[in-house]
Amino acid sequence: MNIEAIKRMTNSGEMYDDAADDVAAVRSYALNRCREYNHKVNTNMGYDMSILKELFAEVGENVYIESNFRCEFGFNISIGNDVYINHDMIILDCNEVKIGNDVFIGPRAGLYAANHAEDPYERADKGVYAKPIILGDRVWLGGDVKITQGVTIGENSIIGAGSVVTKDIPPNVIAAGNPCKVIRPIKLLDRPWRR
Numbered sequence: 001m002n003i004e005a006i007k008r009m010t011n012s013g014e015m016y017d018d019a020a021d022d023v024a025a026v027r028s029y030a031l032n033r034c035r036e037y038n039h040k041v042n043t044n045m046g047y048d049m050s051i052l053k054e055l056f057a058e059v060g061e062n063v064y065i066e067s068n069f070r071c072e073f074g075f076n077i078s079i080g081n082d083v084y085i086n087h088d089m090i091i092l093d094c095n096e097v098k099i100g101n102d103v104f105i106g107p108r109a110g111l112y113a114a115n116h117a118e119d120p121y122e123r124a125d126k127g128v129y130a131k132p133i134i135l136g137d138r139v140w141l142g143g144d145v146k147i148t149q150g151v152t153i154g155e156n157s158i159i160g161a162g163s164v165v166t167k168d169i170p171p172n173v174i175a176a177g178n179p180c181k182v183i184r185p186i187k188l189l190d191r192p193w194r195r
Contacts, residue, residue: 016128082102115130142163
C-alpha cells in the first residue's frame with residue numbers, strides 16, 4: 001500500500017478510480033482507526049488523540065474532536081492549534097483539507113473535498129475527482145454546515161447553521177443559506193465582553 005502514490009493521485013484534481021484496491025485499502029484503514037478512536041471516546045476509555053495524529057498529516061496543540069468522527073483517508077487532513085470539532089463530523093479528505101487555528105465546528109458538519117464524475121458512465125465506473133478545502137484561522141462553522149470541494153472560508157468568518165457552501169467565503173463576514181451567501185461583515189471592533 002503506497003500511501004504517497006495514492007495521495008499524489010487524489011490531490012492531482014484528475015479523475016481516479018475510487019474503487020481501486022489500493023484506494024479501498026487505505027480508506028478501510030482510516031475507517032478502522034476512526035472506529036477505534038470513537039470507541040474510546042464513546043465508552044469513556046479516555047481521549048486518545050494519538051490515534052488520529054498518526055492518521056492525519058498534521059495536528060496542532062489543544063485539538064479536541066468529539067465522538068462519531070469519520071474521514072475518508074486522513075492523510076490529507078491538517079489541523080492547527082486550539083480547534084474544537086463537535087459530534088458527527090465527516091471529512092471526505094480526497095484532497096487536502098486544512099483547518100486553521102482557533103476554529104470551532106458545530107455538530108454534524110461535513111467537509112466534502114470529493115466529487116463523483118458528472119458523466120453517468122464515468123460515475124458508474126467509480127470515477128471521482130477532488131479539490132482542496134481550507135478553513136482560515138478563527139472560522140466558526142455552525143451545526144450541519146456542509147462545505148463542498150474547492151472552497152476556502154476566509155479567516156474570522158462565521159457560517160450559519162445548516163448552510164451549504166459551494167463557493168469561497170471572504171474573511172470577516174457572516175454567511176448562511178443554501179447556497180451560502182454573505183449576509184454582513186463581522187463587527188470586529190464591537191467587543192463588549194473582551195475589554
